[in-house]
Amino acid sequence: MAEALNGLKRTMMCGEPREEHVGKKVTLMGWVQRNRKLGGLQFIDLRDRTGIMQVVFGDDVSEDIFEKAKGVRGEYCIAVTGEIVLRSAPNKELSTGMVELKCEDIKILSESETPPIYIKEDLDAAESIRLKYRYLDLRRPDMQNIFMIRNRASKAIRDYLDENGFLEVETPILTKSTPEGARDYLVPSRNYPGMFYALPQSPQIFKQLLMVSGFDRYYQIVKCFRDEDLRANRQPEFTQVDLEMSFVEQDDIMALNxxxxxxxxxxxxxxxxxxxxxxxxFAEAMNSYGSDKPDLRFGMKIQNLTEAVKGVDFKVFSDAIANGGSVRCLVVEGGASMGRKDIDRLGEFVKTYKAKGLAWIKNKEDGIQSPIAKFFKEEEMQKLLDACSAKRGDLVLILADKDSVVLQGLGALRLELAKKLDLIKDKNEFNFTWITEFPLFEYSEEEERYTACHHPFTAPMDEDLDMIETDPGKVRSKAYDLVLNGEELGGGSIRIHDAKLQERMFKALGFTEESAQERFGFLIDAFKFGPPPHGGLAFGLDRMIMFLAGTENIKDVIAFPKNQNAYCYLSEAPNIVDANQLEDLGIAISVKKEEE
Structure with a gap:
């Protein structure tokens, strides 16, 4: 039966007692990790978020207290009062292992059923069970440590930005839908039937308006929402560290961050x-690593063989070059010993990136081994090997196609080889790099128009301004991403603050004056009133915490995450709502039937 505190106060956390506290009378509160009997003594390991403390009940406590302690089970919530004493058998694996609490009194604050998951570190349990019982999963010490790290990181961010003159300003969660990128989450309005708010994908427009308002250094740690098909380490709602600055250029923003x-x-x-x-x-990153977020913890750059194989009588190569593509390769040092089955698996792997196949050359000690060697004269093969500096014992892996296929395929293959060959030696390394000069536009075959690579408010590089109308595909932007170990940690840009340039940008993206006004009118109007030069950056806080906590799963760093299908096992959301709620909103549900 649960007992009330009746004025009892916790005087110390379970992970705090040390040798200097010997002789002190304290009260601890927490959850029972383990209860065991040894000889005539009863031992309880008591846990809270700071650690574990051993509590001992001897023959000097009353029989009632001793019996109560014997009846306590795992995950009971209890309070114990007693004296800190030295342990006769220290446990060096515990921070509190030199001392124990000699208990004088115990209160059972609440009982517990047998938990469906073990409350222990490195739990091996199904994700669905962990998420359904997330409140128990979060009791585990390794999970609680992650959220202590998250708290310290958030405080450090706020402290730094405060010291550098930033103001924390909240922007609206219910805002206008401006579809350009991922799908918006929509919220129906009861007061305006048939109309909808959208949840923000980012505070982009509002933070620019704050710059117009004269808040020259803004930030917030803010929830953002994107209704998109989820991939690994993405969530429908996530947290950004969002900041914007006025009267600055790109170097200023990068240096501050x-x-x-x-x-x-x-x-x-x-x-x-x-x-x-x-x-x-961006061009160097793509050409050397096949990715705009390269992992620089290992080498193996992509190398261009196009010039070296021109004139070789091998149709796969010659056709790719004739069609404006290229022939490129990776050199795997010592890879000539790799078996044919392993190489074939790599060939199947690159096909998932639209590559038609993978050519390979083993530069073995006793000569060349390759299915394409018959198409090469001896001097042509040597020219190829010299072009990529392949030594004896190396393996050359080659793709030939249009550049986008070749670079994406080899970029993915490079990362796959790093895993298979264990090329990343220091797993605790933090290798940062900035990626700059991103394309301003990318062409959408589906929409048959250019779309913004970043967003419609990103400024083009000054030297590329004349190409916005004539050759938009070549225009570079004043955009920058901070990459850590092959992951985008954050990104931003200098924004367009000139109304005429913004108008040119909208036209290049296919917006009419009316459609631009419809979507972004309140920003366009604001820019009539002296907007300052400005730019900013947003970090993905969840991803940052992943690196700081040493986990590879974004769900570990979010208290109550969704699963891969944006479903919450804990609250069972999304779910149906009451018919009266829908009636208030003027909404009727029409469910599509699956085709038979």
Missing amino acids: EGLIDHVFKTVLGHEVSLPIKRMT
Whole structure:
């Protein structure tokens, strides 16, 4: 039966007692990790979010207290009062292992059924069970440590930005739908039947309006929402560290955020980030690594063989070059010993990235082994090997196709090889890089028009302004991403603050004056009143915490996440709602029937 506190106060956390506290009388409260009998003594391991403390009941306590302690089971919530004493058998694996609590009194605050999951570190349980009983999953010490890290990181971010003159300003959650990118989550309005709010994908327009308002340094740690098909480490609702600055250029924003990252990693992990962080253009990243978020913890750059194989009588290569594509490769040092089955598996792997097949050459000690060797003269093969600096014992893996297929395929293959060959030696390394000069536009075959790579308010590079109307595909932007170990940690850009340039941008994206006004009218109107030069950046806080906590699963760093299908096992959301609620909103539900 549950007992009331009746004025009893917790005087110390379970993970705090040390040798200097010996002789002190304290009250601890928490959950029972384990209860065991040893000889004439009863031992309870009591746990809270700070750690575990051993509580001992001896023959000097009353029989009632001793019997109550014997009846306590795992996950009971209890309070114990007693004296801190030295342990006769210290446990060096516990921070409190030199001492124990010699208990004088115990209160059972609440009882517990047998939990459906074990409350322990490194739990191996189905994700659906962990998410359904998330409140128990979050009791586990390793999970609680993650959220302590998240708290420290958030505080460090706020401290740094406050010291650098930023104001924390909240922006609306119920706003206008401006579809350009991922789908919006829509919220029906009862007061305006047939009309909808949208949940923000980011505070983009509002933070720019704050710059127009004169709040020259804004930030917030803010929830964002995107109704998109989920992939690994994406959630429908996520948290951004969002900031914007006025009267700055790209270098100013990058330098400030380098300082922010260094401060956070130093505060949370004691890790000093090497500054300034190196930079790489988008073109260099794609050509060398096949990705705009390259993992630089290992080498194996993509190499261009196009010039080296021109004139070779091999149709796969010659056709790719004739069609404006390229022939490129990866060199796997010592990879000539790789078996044919393993190479065939790599060939199947690149086909998932639209590659037609993978050519390969083993530069073995006793000569060349390759299914394409018959198409090469001896000097042509040597020219190819020299072009990619392949040594004896190396394996050359080659793709030939249009550039987008070749680069994406080899970029993915490079990461796959890193896993298979264990190329990342230091798993605790933090390798940062900035990616700059992203394309401003990308062409959508589906929509038959150019779309914004970043968003419609990103400024083009000054030297590319004349190409906005004539050759939009070549226009570079003042956009930048901060990449860590092959993951985008954050990204931003200098914004367009010139109304005429913004009008040119909208036209290039296929917006009429009316459609631009319909979607972004309140920003366009604001820009008539002296907007300052401005730009910003948004970090993915959840992803940042993943790195700080050393986990590879984004669900570990979000208290109550959704599953891969945006479903909440805990609250069973989404779910049906009462018919009266729908009637108030003027909504009728029509469910599509599956085709038979």
